Amino acid sequence: MTPEALARACADAMWADDPASKSLGMALEHVAPGAARLSMEVRADMVNGHGMCHGGFIFTLADSSFAFACNTYNERVVAQHCAVTFLRPARLGMRLTAVAAERTRAGRSGIYDVTVTAPDGSVIAEFRGHSRGLGQPFFQDLPA
Amino acid sequence: MTPEALARACADAMWADDPASKSLGMALEHVAPGAARLSMEVRADMVNGHGMCHGGFIFTLADSSFAFACNTYNERVVAQHCAVTFLRPARLGMRLTAVAAERTRAGRSGIYDVTVTAPDGSVIAEFRGHSRGLGQPFFQDLPA
Amino acid sequence: MTPEALARACADAMWADDPASKSLGMALEHVAPGAARLSMEVRADMVNGHGMCHGGFIFTLADSSFAFACNTYNERVVAQHCAVTFLRPARLGMRLTAVAAERTRAGRSGIYDVTVTAPDGSVIAEFRGHSRGLGQPFFQDLPA
């Protein structure tokens, strides 16, 4: 099995078990070892009266991308610490895209950077997530 | 008007304009100058197949508490940067409580700490939010 | 041995092995379980041409306070992740004080908050440190 196929298999297992991301309307667009891209439209139940998206939903999109990116090596990995910087408002109806990339891994710890952009490419938020491996495989019969 | 009454008036204006927090089932339990407490039950659409809450919803509860706490001085304030540490899992059906307290303010910048706890008092997450004032009042006829 | 005496013994062992903090002129003023206070004067080799202290030295003072606070339970603990917010400049000749307090512990992980103040009490920086225990005691014959 190639690393790409293993990443995809892990993501499929994650996605099947993630009603939360689905209920927010997220789409899993791409996954590869240490990388993921998800998108989500800003819905009416995510904005305030001025049509601006609650930062929590922007975080949640980034956090899901982070989770898919770090869970691509046949080891279950959880989020320990995440930081987000809000740079521009996201508005009702915008489709946001969150691209997660691995920055580094050392032992059981990993750092992943996620950029959330608007359709015009402007950056809505920058996110950095710290992961920790649990030492448990997704698939017992595949190598970690 | 007392600082407490002003904080309450600001919170009422915020709450009236926050369908996002309401749609997640949050309750605004307390507000005072620089402080707020909100609670939220972990619903079926917030968890994975093992009944564990998506970190994004825990963040969102903390972020809402932070927003209510920093918007208590008749100046509109936005979140710039937030960090969260996930300490224990939150499970389906748990009612989470997020207590926000002001740590410091300097010029237009503020720092607020939020602790999210389970009903038994165990800490689910620690959050620190950085705010920035916009120089715009909630109420034109009241002092900032 | 009381928790206070154990904290002091750990701090003495740390201090004896910390030429870096000493070379910066830090003084260990107080230590207790989960808490520490250190101070340091801003020296000529810590400032720029306008007499403002390099942020790195402010961080280092906070980081030392954090290290002393988290190493008070007869377990060797290291810093994993630290964040600092610079609120006001520190100037040549100022004696800075860094007070570290434990926010929470969960398993091997801990969170400590450090406030760095000027002599007039104004806040220079706020720091949050995340620690991780190594499972190694300072003193083999004492309980962890």
Next chain:
Amino acid sequence: MTPEALARACADAMWADDPASKSLGMALEHVAPGAARLSMEVRADMVNGHGMCHGGFIFTLADSSFAFACNTYNERVVAQHCAVTFLRPARLGMRLTAVAAERTRAGRSGIYDVTVTAPDGSVIAEFRGHSRGLGQPFFQDLPA
């Protein structure tokens, strides 16, 4: 004047006014718009009794690289908030290299990522700095 020459001129002005970085033995190896590379040898006065570098000096090297990278546009910029993750120990005698790269800019705010590496390329620390422009030029007669 090219952007590269302007970045170099700003860095020269910064360096002339930075005795703190010099006193730690830092070398400014490279600067370009939004980017910088500095190096520093771990000295005896930076380590503990086991030869491990105090995290504060690793942070300080990263912070200096961040400062040089964000001050390359003829506007004076200061650090607001910085986070560092310590991944591996740095040892006595190691020459550490800190490479700073601009992640994004929005209005007066910027985000810069710095990676600190050992001579063998292994990552010692990852740093993310948030900057804020002061609206003051380095050179009155040059464009910002």
